[in-house]
Every structure is written in C-alpha cells, then in structure tokens.
Amino acid sequence: MFQAMIIVAFLLAQLATLGGARNASAPSSSSAQAPSAQEAWQKEFDDICSKTQDAMAFSQEELASLISRCDALQPQIEKLDPTRKKVYLRRLRMCRGLYSYVLDSKRAQAGLGSSTAPSVPAQSAWQKEFDDICSKTQDAMTFSQEELASLISRCDALQPQIEKLDDTRRKVYLGRLRMCRGFYANVLNATKDEKK
Numbered sequence: 249m250f251q252a253m254i255i256v257a258f259l260l261a262q263l264a265t266l267g268g269a270r271n272a273s274a275p276s277s278s279s280a281q282a283p284s285a286q287e288a289w290q291k292e293f294d295d296i297c298s299k300t301q302d303a304m305a306f307s308q309e310e311l312a313s314l315i316s317r318c319d320a321l322q323p324q325i326e327k328l329d330p331t332r333k334k335v336y337l338r339r340l341r342m343c344r345g346l347y348s349y350v351l352d353s354k355r356a357q358a359g360l361g362s363s364t365a366p367s368v369p370a371q372s373a374w375q376k377e378f379d380d381i382c383s384k385t386q387d388a389m390t391f392s393q394e395e396l397a398s399l400i401s402r403c404d405a406l407q408p409q410i411e412k413l414d415d416t417r418r419k420v421y422l423g424r425l426r427m428c429r430g431f432y433a434n435v436l437n438a439t440k441d442e443k444k
Contacts, residue, residue, distance in 0.1 A: 289324040293336060296321065297343040303350045311351040318344035331438040335389060338434055342427065374409040378421060381406065382428040388435045396436040403429035 296317050303311065318340055325336045381402050388396065403425055410421045 289321060292317065292321050293325070293340065297339060300343055300346050303346055306350070308351060308354050311347050311354070314347045315344055315351065318347070331442055334434050334438045338431060374406060377402070377406055378410070378425065382424060385428055385431050388432055391435070393436060393439055396432050396439070399432045400429055400436065403432070 296314060299306075299314065306314070322337070322340060325340060326333060328336065381399060384391075384399060388399075391399070407422070407425060410418060410425060412418075413421065
C-alpha cells in the first residue's frame with residue numbers, strides 16, 4: 249500500500265510538469281472548425297488535465313466524472329489535424345490513465361488505514377537529469393527536431409542508470425522515462441510528417 253502511494257505521488261508530480269501541451273500550438277488558420285468550437289474543446293481539455301496534481305484529493309465520484317469527461321472529449325480531439333491530434337490525444341490518455349489509476353487505488357484502499365510518507369532524500373545526479381528531461385514535455389511542440397532528438401538520446405542514456413534501481417523505483421522511473429521518451433518521439437515524428 250505504501251508503495252502504491254509513492255507511485256501515485258510520483259505520477260502526480262510528473263503529470264503536473266506536463267501542463268504545457270495545451271499551450272503548445274495555436275489554432276490553425278486553415279481549420280474548418282469555428283473558433284468557438286475549437287475553444288470549447290480546448291477549455292474542456294485544459295480543465296480536465298489541469299486537475300491531475302489534485303487527483304489524490306478527489307473523491308471516487310469526482311474521479312469517475314473526470315474519466316467520463318476524458319472519454320467524451322476524445323472524439324473531438326480525434327477530429328484535429330494529425331500533429332495536434334497525436335499530441336493532445338497522448339496527453340488526454342495520460343490524464344485519463346492517472347485518474348483511473350488513482351480511482352483504482354482508492355477503491356482498493358477503501359476501508360484501509362493510510363500511512364505517512366517518509367521524507368524525500370536529496371536528489372542524485374540521475375534524478376536531476378531525469379527531472380530535467382521530463383520537465384521539458386510542456387514545451388515539446390516548440391522544440392526543433394534536433395532538440396527533440398537530443399532529449400530522446402538523453403532518455404536512452406539515462407535508462408541504464410535507472411535500471412540499476414530497486415524494483416519499485418525502477419518500475420516508476422522507467423515507466424515515466426518511457427512516457428517522456430515516447431512523447432518526444434511522437435512530437436518529433438509529427439514534426440517530420442508536417443515537413444513532408
């Protein structure tokens with residue numbers, strides 16, 4: 249149970265750093281959608297994904313509602329141009345996944361006592377590199393292809409260090425590193441597709 253709380257806390261902290269995908273691209277001038285329709289899905293997206301840092305504080309009903317809102321928003325995002333569709337769908341799925349994980353954890357812990365978290369030790373070099381890499385996801389849409397490729401390479405270089413950690417930390421950090429790497433790879437591929 250304690251390990252699950254650590255994982256949830258870590259996921260919440262990391263998803264909070266992903267808050268910038270919503271600012272990453274401006275509406276396309278060639279878009280067939282009316283500006284108000286674009287703004288409506290964007291506002292809903294922003295509202296849903298801005299709450300990830302507070303996920304542990306929500307009731308089971310509030311979490312279920314957020315998951316339903318994610319599911320309702322997905323068809324609107326699927327109508328976007330390919331680049332924005334990739335970026336926003338990935339982020340929406342991450343938000344939904346976090347809410348689902350927290351909801352499942354709360355259901356599993358229903359009736360169980362809670363424990364207190366230990367103090368966090370000082371960060372090591374690999375943790376600083378990890379935080380630096382994954383904190384840049386919010387700006388990924390503004391990076392050049394070279395910058396994105398560099399971040400992907402840094403993820404690859406960091407992976408062997410994380411694989412040496414204990415089981416719990418390895419699972420958490422490797423999962424998050426893979427998410428960051430995958431996100432950068434998706435954005436890189438989308439920018440390459442746009443240039444064709």
